[in-house]
Amino acid sequence: MPKLIYLDNGSTSFPKPEEVYSFMDSFYRHYGVNPGRSGYELCIESGDILEQTRKLLSDFFGGTDPNRLVFGLNSTDGLNQAIFGLLKPGDHAITTNLDHNSVLRPLYHLHLDGVELEYVPFDSKGFVDPDDFERRFKKNTKLVAMNHGSNVIGTVQPIAEIGARCKKHGIPFLIDASQTAGMVPIDMAKQNVDVVAFTGHKSLMGPMGIGGLCVGEGIEIRQTRAGGTGVRSAQKTHLEEYPYRLEYGTPNLLGIAGLNAGLKWVKAKGLEAIHAREMKLTRKLRDGLKKIEGVTLYCQDDLANHISVLLFNVDGLDPANTGTMLDVNHDIACRTGLHCAPLVHEQLGTAEIHGAVRFGIGPFNTEEEIDKAIQAVAEIAEGQRKKKR
Ligand SMILES: Cc1ncc(COP(=O)(O)O)c(C=O)c1O
Structure with a gap:
């Protein structure tokens, strides 16, 4: 497994x-x-x-x-x-x-x-x-x-x-x-x-x-x-x-x-050391997701004053479906939907598309896992682009 x-x-x-x-x-x-x-x-x-x-x-x-x-x-x-x-x-x-x-x-x-x-x-x-x-x-x-x-x-x-x-x-x-x-x-x-x-x-x-x-x-x-x-x-x-x-x-x-x-x-x-490592991985994830055609990221550019969560959608795909594909095809656990914070999604304009996908990085995640997550999202976005052609 x-x-x-x-x-x-x-x-x-x-x-x-x-x-x-x-x-x-x-x-x-x-x-x-x-x-x-x-x-x-x-x-x-x-x-x-x-x-x-x-x-x-x-x-x-x-x-x-x-x-x-x-x-x-x-x-x-x-x-x-x-x-x-x-x-x-x-x-x-x-x-x-x-x-x-x-x-x-x-x-x-x-x-x-x-x-x-x-x-x-x-x-x-x-x-x-x-x-x-x-x-x-x-x-x-x-x-x-x-x-x-x-x-x-x-x-x-x-x-x-x-x-x-x-x-x-x-x-x-x-x-x-x-x-x-x-x-x-x-x-x-x-x-x-x-x-x-x-x-x-x-x-x-x-x-x-x-x-x-x-x-x-x-x-x-x-x-x-x-x-x-x-x-x-x-x-x-x-x-x-x-x-x-x-x-x-x-x-x-x-x-x-x-x-x-x-x-x-x-x-x-050390809280600062843990957070610095998590943010390094979050930036790597952000950089990887940003390069994928058909992925919308909801974050500021510099990720300053930020915790280690990243919100995104694969264009045209319900976030719940993206989450299921990540789970079933790639063994990646994430959180999808409105995240118990409906007003954020209303203001972002993501409420009507059923929210978004959230990756949350913790102290035990690794660079290799981040690479795999980027690759998984790239494959899902590629599949979505093929469907549109
Ligand atoms: C910002 C925020 N507030 C409140 C909560 C509720 O936390 P708990 O379920 O531990 O009470 C959460 C949990 O996801 C949260 O992220």
């Missing part, structure tokens, strides 16, 4: 580093008990990984207080908590056309309940303009919630500049760092970010089912759930203080352990 060429790292990174698999296995065998619920030694020891990972992640995002790093299922879960917990009817919120449904849908649900909503478009290179946000600020603007790195066109947005404008007007600034956490440096203080939503299973190299929020000082997200925390159980209401404020029930300790190992792997290899 030919080896699968996995170019769907934008969806989830695969494979994971060996260190992640082996740590999860040994951790769960030795410490797989409910942390923080009892006083016996194993329980306390199992809770250590939770607190250690809180600190690691909080430091990684430039957070000020590890207790304000709260764990949840993934970034969708964190974004829901933050968006529903920061807005109420009558408020005004701003997002962008680059955003994923995990931002757009919670906001839209709130819009149906009376939250005013605006969408900032991106320019021809794929970037939003910080001044465009400031022009839209109103007295009742209570949140800017937006994508950091686009999972569709790959552009990394000028969050520091947008955050500075939010700060000037006292508006909380929430970023969806699903694609960037572990790939692009994030420093909440330097970049004026109030809340970071992250997911563990992409560039942080952890497993699925773990993610959360890093919440800045002074940001008090209302609880939209309540439940057991293992602390002050006689209290009738959910606890107010972080991290309990936004954590409910038994945590995904195995996921946290895997994320701990993933993050340590990223730090040991």
